Amino acid sequence: MKSTYSLSKFRGYTPDLVVGTSYYKKNHRALIRSLRLNVEEYQRTEIVVELIPEPDNPYSPARQAISVRWDNKVLGHIK
Numbered sequence: 001m002k003s004t005y006s007l008s009k010f011r012g013y014t015p016d017l018v019v020g021t022s023y024y025k026k027n028h029r030a031l032i033r034s035l036r037l038n039v040e041e042y043q044r045t046e047i048v049v050e051l052i053p054e055p056d057n058p059y060s061p062a063r064q065a066i067s068v069r070w071d072n073k074v075l076g077h078i079k
Contacts, residue, residue, distance in 0.1 A: 018068050018076035020059075027073040034071070049075065 021028065032042045050069045057065035057077075066078040 017079055019079045021076040024074050024076060027070070027075055030073060031070055031075070051078065 028042075031047070032039065035042070035045065035047070037045060047070060050072075052067045052069055054060075054065045054067055054077075055063070057063060057067075059065070060077075068075045068078065
């Protein structure tokens with residue numbers, strides 16, 4: 001399933017919908033480089049991401065999560 005999601009939610013790595021973004025800073029930097037954006041532009045840019053179910057996620061209390069991915073790289077997880 002693909003959906004659009006505003007990366008402005010990632011400003012300062014304090015998202016309100018997506019959590020765990022600080023663990024994936026390398027992937028965020030790869031996305032910024034790929035799109036040839038500066039950080040301010042990145043925070044205002046909408047991209048298409050994939051929402052991938054993770055029914056065996058060991059960090060989720062319910063042992064399931066939904067990851068937010070771009071180019072098969074995890075950017076965070078749905079809260």
